[in-house]
Amino acid sequence: MGRIKKDYHELDELIARWNLSEADLRYVVENDRLTLSVRIYGACMIFGTYEVEDDWGAVPVPYKECWFDGIVDLTRSAVYQLFEVGEVRAADFFLPNGDFARFSNPDEYRAICRKNLVVREDERIKFEREELSELGHGEPSPPDFRRFFLGDDLWEFTEMQARSISFLYEAAKRGEPEQHCRKILEAACSASEKIGHLFSTRNDWQEIVLKAPGRRGWYYLEPRLVVAMSC
CATH class of the missing domain: 1.10.10 (Arc Repressor Mutant, subunit A)
Incomplete structure (x- = not known):
């Protein structure tokens, strides 16, 4: 996959490689078949999991607060808004294991637009293996230079x-x-x-x-x- 081993890839470089239409991209994202992520640079964040209680349902339970620099996954609602209006102010995220991540400062957020979107390497591999063939692409198509x-x-x-x-x-x-x-x-x-x-x-x-x-x-x-x- 390219000359450099990457932990994540810009979404648009993968779209070009997959020759994926905008309609197909929205479909797989909105139906949880492709998870989109974003890079967070140096922010104090709270991480936690969810515990199910009979009276309250899924209750967030924080387990760590620390400075964070890395990749987090966007929520479905954030992705939907981004595709609709071109930008979203996101403050809540997920980790690959389903745990949540949010900024320690409740007033803090990140303004995210299309160019900020990335796909984790393991998600890329999963998507190419499980989804591209269903969309009729099979192996990634040659780049479309139009x-x-x-x-x-x-x-x-x-x-x-x-x-x-x-x-x-x-x-x-x-x-x-x-x-x-x-x-x-x-x-x-x-x-x-x-x-x-x-x-x-x-x-x-x-x-x-x-x-x-x-x-x-x-x-x-x-x-x-x-x-x-x-x-």
């Missing part, structure tokens, strides 16, 4: 442009990142004579498709994109 995130930026390309990017991506994976423009245009099925003509709808295309130093007419894919799509 629409993808790189960092916080959303990139969108035409079908033809996406084919050229895919060609460079596969070349990079083979260890041959630099390719001549003629081969790139052929892979895109483009009648254009220049790469610039193929990408004429985007003024910033050279942030993704880079010129090879000292080799006129040769190009390679932005290395950060290769790494992100290989995760």
Whole structure:
């Protein structure tokens, strides 16, 4: 799974790898088939479990208060609100074992938006093994370069442009990142004579498709994109 062993992954990098539609993403999240998490940096938190009492039902029982830096899972209500309005102010979370986590200060919260969402590594493995086949994906599909995130930026390309990017991506994976423009245009099925003509709808295309130093007419894919799509 990529070049770096990770304990968690950004949600959008996995969505690109899985080629999962927004509708399918919402479905699996809202039906508890994919747990979304968030990274908490240096906060004083209370952790606890629940005990069932006849008169009161499930009663929260704290067992630890400490400074915390790590991953916590979002509640279903928080995720639902985030997808509905784009942001949620969250103060209550869960741990993978079902225990709860909340800030010690009752007035403290975290403003969470889509770019903050992550998926724990064990959750990724579980989802790919148990759920992708049911959604008709089977093994993770090749990246879709028509629409993808790189960092916080959303990139969108035409079908033809996406084919050229895919060609460079596969070349990079083979260890041959630099390719001549003629081969790139052929892979895109483009009648254009220049790469610039193929990408004429985007003024910033050279942030993704880079010129090879000292080799006129040769190009390679932005290395950060290769790494992100290989995760």
